[in-house]
Amino acid sequence: MGELVERGSCDFVKDYAAVLPMEIISSLLGVPDEDRVAVRERVDIxxxxxxxxxVPPPAAMQAMADTSRYFTDLIEEKRRRPKEDLISQLLAAEIEDDDGGKRKLTQQELLGFAGLVAGGGNETVTKLLGSAIVLFSRNPEAHAEMVNDPFRIPDGVEEALRYWPPSHIQGRSATRDVELHGCVIPKGSRVLLLTAAACRDEREFEDPDRFDMDREIPIQLALGHGVHKCLGSYLARLEASVAFEEFFERIPNYEVDEENCKRVHMTNVAGYASVPIRW
Ligand code: HEM
Incomplete structure (x- = not known):
């Protein structure tokens, strides 16, 4: 990070927010150093x-096929030469099937999980960091508190998650009739949960459009809820807290060039593609 500090300006997303999650998720999965940037870029596309x-454009379809091919080859490589990573551990693991017997994970399950973790782990944390750096600059009091007391950073991260969640919507199928607020969602319906809107629900949060890192967040819907709650929720929070701890220690004050910020246009992830800053 020393080289970055010397520069005096950077694109916070490209130069910082995208790098940390990629390194962490790649080492977790066992993606070799030389493949990491390409894996992340393909997930982006x-x-x-x-x-x-x-409808996904042709480039997105191609990137999905390439990601699937890449992880198929990586799983084969780990099968031949297991290491200490998650894919190798999952290849060795046995799960209980519906009849109570034991079985290994199928190739399809391994592939789906590797793709999910690569996508879920890279994209969302990058979006959280990019959004948070803008929110912190718009809220100078909160920013100063975090700079003066790094123990406050997790509160800033938690409020940034609520205020601008990296994932806005979640899909569900109703397994039974459900009545909510006098309206019945019939069994079998496809339901789109607007979790980002729920994060600003005035019945749950006082003055929900105010960034307030002292507020209580009883359920952090930005990370889902129930059985499908984010598997990486603690890792994501830790990554973001460490990222800002390290950043503020070296660059306590910065300015965001908001006019030149760019947003992504992605399915189910929202946030910045570019956040130019200087210090
Ligand atoms: C700020 C960062 C993150 C956000 C905002 C986020 C958001 C979410 C949300 C909202 C869900 C629930 C989806 C649903 O209800 O259908 C979810 C699930 C999931 N997340 Fe994350 N996530 C983040 C980081 C991570 C990381 C770092 C990992 C990797 C370890 C990860 C892996 C997963 C997986 C595997 C699931 C599926 C869990 C299941 O279906 O049982 N996420 N995430």
Whole structure:
């Protein structure tokens, strides 16, 4: 980070926010150093959509196919030469099946999980960091508190998650009739949960549009809820807290060039593609 400090300006997303999650998720999964940037770039492209068109563009389809091919080969490599990483551990693991017997994970399950962790782990934390650096600059009191007392950083991260969640919507299928607020969601319906809107629900949060790192957040919906709650929720919080601890220690004061910030246009992830800053 020394080289970055000397520069006096950077694109916070490209030069910082995208790098840390990629390194962490890649070492967790056992992605070799030389492949990490390409894996992240392919995930980026696979999630990108054209405005007004929900159908993945050809480049996104290609990136999905390439990601799948890459992890198929990586799983084969780990099968031949297991190491200490998560993919090797999952190859060795046995799970209980529906009949109470033991079985190994299928190739499809391994592939799906590796892709999910690579996507879920890279994209969301990058978006959280990019959004948080803008929010902290818009809220100078909160920023000063965190700089003066790094123990406050996790509170800033938690409020940034609520205020600008990196993932806005979650999909569900109703397994039974459910009545909510006088309305019945019939069994079998596909339901889109607007979790980002719920994070600003005035019935749950007082003055929800105010950034307030002292507020209580009883359920952090930005990380999901129930059985599918984010598997990486503690890792994500830790990564973001450490990222800002390290950053503020070296660059306590910075300015965001908001006019030149750019946003991503991706499926189910929201945030910045670029946040130019100087100090
Ligand atoms: C700020 C960062 C993150 C955010 C905002 C986030 C958000 C979410 C949300 C909202 C869900 C629930 C999806 C649903 O209900 O359908 C979820 C699930 C998941 N997340 Fe994260 N995530 C983050 C970081 C991570 C990291 C670092 C990992 C990797 C270890 C990860 C892995 C997963 C996985 C595997 C699931 C699926 C869990 C399941 O279906 O049982 N996430 N995440």
């Amino acid at each position: 696979s999630l990108t959509r054209e405005p007004g068109n929900p």
